[in-house]
Amino acid sequence: MSQFRNPILPAGADPWIIKHEDGHYYMTVTLRNHIALWRSRTMTGLAAEKPTIIWNPAPSGPYSYNLWAPELHYIEGQWYIYYTANDGGGDDTRRICVLQLLGDDPLSGEWIFKGAINTEHPGLDGTVLPHKGELYFFYSGYGYFPDYGSAIYAARMVNPWTLTGPNVLITAPTETWEKQGGMAINEGPVFLRRNGTIYLIFSASATWSDDYCLGMAMISESDDLLKASAWVKHEGPVFAKNPEQGVYAPGHNSFTISPDGTEDWIVYHAYPYSEAEQKRSDGSPRSMRIQRFGWTEEGAPDFGVPLSTETSIPAPSGEC
Template sequence: MNKNNFKKTSYNQPFIEQRADPYVYKHTDGMYYFTASVPEYNKIILRRSDTIEGLKEAEEHVLWRKHEKGPQSIHIWAPEIHYIYGGWYIYYAAGDAADIWEIRPYVLHCKGQNPLEDEWEELGMMQAADGDEFSFHAFSLDATVFQHKGEYYWVWAEKTGVGKQISNLYIAKLAAPNKLATVQVLLTTPDYAWEREGFWVNEGPAVLKHGDRIYMTFSASATGACYCMGLLYAHEDADLLDPHVWTKLKRPVLQTDTEKGIYGPGHNSFVKAEDGVTDLCIYHARQYDEIQGDSLYDPNRHAMIMKVNYDEKGFPVFSYDTMS
């Protein structure tokens, strides 16, 4: 289709164009960092600004490029930048040009304290915990990390099964930035019809803390207009490695809205606004649904922003009427 003929509304204007799987991190100095998948899937980029809005026009730095062959030579996906254990780390997924779906999670480490100027080094593939015979042996991606009660938790998507494989979400504690401390625990598998359109998928986890709960959004189904966001939650005092403490809502919390011209919203991150109080949801979506070929290779998934509101019970409310 002619991409200039999409339905333009006040709701579906991009924050940053052609940047999918957007991740925004606010550092302790108040600076914002932005990274995302680029349409070529061949490099990792980073922007920095002292305001959210400033990320739009901030200079984009290329921190790392794909290998010419072998592992990490294709499908560089969904980078996230984190400052943990006193240093800068980027988690990302990558494939092998000889087997393009041999997707695994990898780790970069910044040798200095300035992630835009100092050198980055490869730490290789993420390592499973000792005795873990399951993690990272199959299609694995979309890792995120969060801290709770002094410990770091790592959450990622990994496929399992034979025939029609299923992408589940797993959680573990970290022993080090590039190694798990505990054996994987299954958090969620695609249970509902809205998680099974095209592919059976739970992926793209993002953590939001509010009140006495920990919320985790995730994305479901194939990457076209059926892509949407679901929600898990647990009490802050619960054992987060116990899958029984997590509850999944039966319906998606964000999905395609044809009237507003927003298609396939998902793979989000959360960040505080400049006021330090308001929660923002940074997600990607398209402005049309007529895609020729594989939706994964359509370049027009754009980063967008909405303000997160909360209902009377403290649950997050995701509404296109709060677009920033």
């Protein structure tokens, strides 16, 4: 059986990987001043592929700076990219923008700017959840707390670039484990579904803190996704640092499956050293990693612990 070692990319913050029906994996990460896509038949082969730059913002303007956390989505037969950008100023100018592909090939087709999502709050990390024939938008919005930080809001969409109705607060950083590093943070929402339950996985605490981690909230598929009280937050993080193996601040993840569809994989970024060893607010690189995860007897995701970059990991099932 072939094996690999993390990281997949030595510098790859906010990684997003999806497996499309065309049999390819598509990957994107935060590059700050442009957006690029990688494409490969295998997960572990993504880093060996040359990235294609698909979007350069205008030289200046409200959405020209700090392009963060792009996500590639295939919605109702069309490709979209959601990403965060601002005018170079503070968090109050940060918005989630949308690109739409004209054509079928994300690497060679023309991407057009659809605009900034009409969220009630400035924010980042927008994602789309299709559910029962409707689209729901989840994002991390600023401006709610006595502690400076962000919370996760949700709203219904009338189309992939427009919200309608109120932005409902779904989860807020109220616990100590969500407030490490000097900020109270819930961000990076992403979803799993299993046995009639939707699992919202989010990142908590400041990204430069050793204790940046993943939290989880859940709701029955039969409930109203915009009924805040229907969401139940798990007590404590579900994926956190592993100092014994030299892994710190694991978070801002996505999910995908193995080539043969039999395995679930988590994609995330992490640091190979503690905050005490190197100050992280300077933008030092976070490496992009992948590993397989399982499920508990009760049906909830079980992510285990982040593995060392010295650990050999069996390649995803179906890779050749």
